[in-house]
Amino acid sequence: MPELAEAEFFRKRWHLAARGQKITVVQTHDRAKIFRGTGVPVLRRALTGARFVGSEARAKQMLFRFNGGAWLGVHLGMSGELRAEPPGYTPQKHDHLVLTTKRHALVFTDPRMFGRVQFHRGAEPPSWWTKIAPAILSDAFTAELIASFLRRRARAPIKAVLLMQERFPGIGNWMADEILWRAAIHPARLAGSLSVAETQKLWRECRRVCRLALDTIAGRGDHLPPDLNVNIPRTWLFWHRWAEGGRCPKSCCLLVREEIGGRTTCWSPARQKLTLP
DNA sequence: GTGCTTGTTGGCCA
C-alpha cells in the first residue's frame, strides 16, 4: 500500500499520538527480517526511556527522532502499516515493533516483511535518510531535471521510469498510473520518445498528483483523516484501476490492465495512445 | 491448488 502519501499518513498517525511522550516499553520480534542490518538490542536500549521529539516523511520512508540523538527509520515495503493502539495492547503475529507510551502503543506491523526498520545514533540524521532524492514538491524537482533524466532512460518505458526512486522519490505503482492517466501518456511509451510538451505535462502532473494525494490521504496541518483513501474522489483513476470492468472516469471507456515495466499497469485507451494520430 | 498484490535489490546480459 504505502507510497508517498500513505507514508505521510502513517507518520502523522504516530506523530500525533506520541509527540512529547516518553517510550516506556520497547517490544520487538527480534528475528524478523524487518530489522536486517540493524542491531535490535541497541535499538531497544536506546529507545527505552527516550522521548519522541519529532518526525518527518520523505519518499516512502519515515524518520522518527528521539531525544539524546536517537533516530528510527521506517520503510513500509509492500504491506507495512503504523498504528496507534491503547497502551495495554498485546502484539499480534505480524507486529514487529511496538513502542509503548503512557497513552498509546505505537505498532509497526508488516505481514510480508518487505518493510524495514533502521536505527541510528548521532547528532545528525543518518546518511540513508539524507541521501534520499530531492522531493517532487521541492524547488529542486525541475522540468529540466526530468527532461534530462528521461533522455538518460530513453529506452525504458515511461511507466518503469516513474517508479525509479532515484528521481521520483515516493512514486509507486498507483501514483505512476494516476500521473500518466492525467498527463494522457501511454505507459508503454519509451521515455526518450516524449515530446517537450509531454515532458512538461508529465512534470506538472507529478507535482499535482503528489500535492493532491498528500492533502486528501494524509490531510492538512494537524488534521488526520480517519483512514487511508476515505477522501479520495471517485474521479481519480485510483478507484477504478483494479475493478473488473472498471471504466475511465474521464472518458467512460473500459480500462486496460497489462504488465508494463514488470508491474501491473492500468490505463485508459481512449486518453493514452501508443502512437500519435 | 493457482495466480495475483500500492516495493526493492542483486544478478545477468547487451
Next chain:
DNA sequence: GTGGCCAACAAGCA
C-alpha cells in the same frame, strides 16, 4: 561502466 529486465523475497487473499 551503464542501462534494462527479471526473479526473489513472504504472506494473504480470491
